[in-house]
Each structure stands twice: as structure tokens, then as C-alpha cells.
Amino acid sequence: MEADMTGSGRAMTILGVGCGLGARDGGCADGPRALRRGGMGERLRGLTEDLHCLELQAPLGDAQTVIPRLADHLATLVAKECGRGRFPIVIGGDHSCAMGTWAGLRQAHGAAFRLIWIDAHMDLHTPDTSPSGALHGMPLACLLGLGPPGLARHPPVLTGTEVTLMGVRSWEPEEEARTSRHGIRVMGMAELKRLGLAAALAEATGPGDFGISLDLDAIDPADAPGVGTPAPGGIRADELLDALAPLLASPRCIGLEIAEYNPHHDIDQRTAALVETIVEAAIRSSGDPP
Numbered sequence: 540m541e542a543d544m545t546g547s548g549r550a551m552t553i554l555g556v557g558c559g560l561g562a563r564d565g566g567c568a569d570g571p572r573a574l575r576r577g578g579m580g581e582r583l584r585g586l587t588e589d590l591h592c593l594e595l596q597a598p599l600g601d602a603q604t605v606i607p608r609l610a611d612h613l614a615t616l617v618a619k620e621c622g623r624g625r626f627p628i629v630i631g632g633d634h635s636c637a638m639g640t641w642a643g644l645r646q647a648h649g650a651a652f653r654l655i656w657i658d659a660h661m662d663l664h665t666p667d668t669s670p671s672g673a674l675h676g677m678p679l680a681c682l683l684g685l686g687p688p689g690l691a692r693h694p695p696v697l698t699g700t701e702v703t704l705m706g707v708r709s710w711e712p713e714e715e716a717r718t719s720r721h722g723i724r725v726m727g728m729a730e731l732k733r734l735g736l737a738a739a740l741a742e743a744t745g746p747g748d749f750g751i752s753l754d755l756d757a758i759d760p761a762d763a764p765g766v767g768t769p770a771p772g773g774i775r776a777d778e779l780l781d782a783l784a785p786l787l788a789s790p791r792c793i794g795l796e797i798a799e800y801n802p803h804h805d806i807d808q809r810t811a812a813l814v815e816t817i818v819e820a821a822i823r824s825s826g827d828p829p
Contacts, residue, residue: 549587549589549626549822549824550589550590550623550624550625550626551587551589551590551591551625551626551627551628551821551822552590552591552592552593552620552625552626552627552628553580553583553590553591553592553593553628553629553630553818554593554594554595554613554616554617554620554627554628554629554630555570555571555572555574555575555592555593555594555630555632556571556594556595556597556609556613556629556630556631556632556636556639557569557570557571557572557594557595557596557597557632558595558596558597558605558606558609558631558632558633558635558636559597559632559633560597560600560601560602560605560606560633560635560674561602561606561633561634561635561673561674561675561677561678562633562634562635562673562675562767562768563671563673563767563768564767564768564801564804565633566767566801566802566803566804567631567632567633567766567767567799567800567801568597568632568633569801569802569803570630570631570632570799570800570801570802571594571630571631571632572594572596573800573802573811574630574800574811574814574815575592577808577811579811579814579815579818580592582815583815583818583819583822586819586822586823587822590822591620591625595609595612595613595616597609597632602635602674603674603689603690606635606638606674606690607638607690609636609639610635610636610638610639610642611639611642612639613629613636613639613640613643614638614640614642614643614646615643616643617639617640617642617643617644617646617647617794618643618644618646618647621643621644621647621648621793621794622647626793626794626795626821627640627643627644627794627795628794628795628796628797628818628821629794629795629796629797629798630796630797630798630800630814630818631796631797631798631799631800632798632799633674633675633767633798633799634658634662634675634678634752634754634798634799635675635677635678636678636796636798637662637678637679637682637752637798638678638681638682638690638692640752640796641654641682641696641697641750641752641794641796642682642692642696644750644793644794645696645697648748648793650748651701651747651748652701652747652748652749652750652793653701653702653703653743653744653745653747653748653749653750654682654697654701654702654703654749654750654751654752655703655705655740655743655744655749655751655752656679656702656703656704656705656752656754657705657706657751657752657753657754657757657774657779658704658705658706658707658752658753658754658756658757659706659707659708659709659754659756659757659768659770659773660676660707660709660710660754660756660768660770661679661704661707661710661714661715661717661718661725662676662677662678662679662680662714662754663677663680663685663710663713663714663717663718663723664676664677664680664711664713664714665677665680665685665686665687666686666687668711668713668714670711674690675798675799677690679702679704680717682695682696682697683695683696683697683698683699683702683721684696685717698721698722699718699720699721699722699723700721700722700723700724702721702723702724703723703724703725703726703743704718704723704724704725704726705726705731705739705740705743705757706727706728706731706757706773706774707725707727707728708727708728708770708772708773709770724743726739726743728772728773728774731774736774736778736779736781736782737781737782737785740782740786744786744789744791747791748791748792748793749786749791749792749793750793750794750795750796751783751786751787751792751794751796752796752798753795753796753797753798753817754766754798754799755797755798755799755800755810755813755814756768756769756770756773756799757773757774757779758773758775758776758779758813759771759772759773759774759775759776760773762775762776762777762809762813763776763809763810763813764805764806764809764810765800765801765802765803765804765805765806765809765810765811766799766800766801766804766810767801767804768799769804776813780813780816780817780820783817783820784820784824787817787820787821787824788824789824795817795818795821797814797818800814
């Protein structure tokens, strides 16, 4: 990718979270490291005068012990970077990183914001409803205060009415019941195709501040094969990039998260290149309203 523009006015910090303990396929733990070794950081530094890159690596241990501690550490780092006036971009690792990302942003931001959760799955399981027991299927539930101590965020980071699920096409009945119970807006693939992704995202963000959490399995596997739980019939990469660019340029956007990059399943670096292009869009943004 050619770096031909410098001087974005937005100070940014990329936080890589090398954790796959929450996933059934733990290869996503190697995602941030693979992106770094592929030279993403060096290329992106050619686009901005102020980019910091940090990397957290999950220690050895079981998921129930490590992930809550890692989430707390990540939340502290995110809040610290925001307090320094920096825009956080968190790159996983499995989607359990969201427990830390958005807890840290809530701590730093204080006021209400909307969270746009772009994912093939609802991630609304708790241990008593999850068929697999994998924690990457639970982060949104935990942010709503659901689940066991250590995992569920108390007080809740979000209310259901602050969340919009987009692109979902694989879920269990218990998760769907939670969307109704908590007032979560769900925009499945049929609605996205009817409205158009750009219009759907504009509706979901509303008039106030918002953050974006992107699980790469929301994207069609033809465009993003490097994930652990691919789901056919997803959002096409070009459409997503076109729709995200103006949102990432908005000063109302307070943070970006990209999760579930698994380099062991990537083909011809397609998914890695997509991650870099999305981050580049955030860096290139001027901070002017779309």
C-alpha cells in the first residue's frame, strides 16, 4: 500500500490485543503480530505525524482468568490514550477484547454514545446459553452487564438502546430474545441490502457520538477469508469501505475496533490488506464532519 499523504490532524493509537483464548480457533491471537511483522505500522506512519502502536499479549492461563484481567488492562490503556486526546484503534485478537475497549471508552468519554456492532454473530451469549462456551460469543452481553462476575461489566458499560447490531446472520434463539428484551436494534443482511449499507450506518449512528466494533466475519468470506468463524452471505468489502470512510472522518466517532483477524486462514493476504485499508481510512480522515 502506497503512503502518499501525511499530516492527518488526529493523533491516534493502535492497540493490538494478541488474545485468542476466547475463540474456538485461537489462531487470531497471532493477528496483531502478523500485521506488525507484515509492515503495517511502518506504512501507516507515512500517513500521519502522530501514530503510536502498542501491543498486548495474553499471558498463559485459562480464558476465564486471563480475559477479565486483559480486558481491565486494555480498558485502562484505552482510557489513558483517550485522556491524552488520542483516537484509539483496537485490533484483535478475538472479539472478547470488546469488553476492555468499550469499558475504557465509556470511562474516558463519560457521556452516552452509540455502539455500532458489525458482526455475523450477535455475541449475546452467557455461559448458560452458549453452545460452545467460547467467550468471543459473549462480549456484547458482558458489556450490557449480563453473565458471571469477572466477565460481566458492572455497572453496565452500555444499555441495549445504545447498540445497533449490523450484518448478523448466525445466532441462537436465546440471543434473539435478548435483543428484544434489551431494546437492541438489529439490522440483518436483508435490511442492509434493502436500505444500502451507507444509509443503514447513517441511521444507526444517529446524531450523537458513536463507536464502531467490526468483527471481520461480518464481511463475506470471499473478501475476508482470514477469520475463524466465516459465515457466507456477508457484507462485501468494497461496500463496507465506502460506507465506513465518512463515518471514520466524523469527529463524532470516538473509537474503532477490528476483531477476529486470523492470519492462519488468510488467502493472499486479502484480510490483512483489508484491515490496513480500514485503519488507513481512519488515519487519512481530516476530522471534518462527513
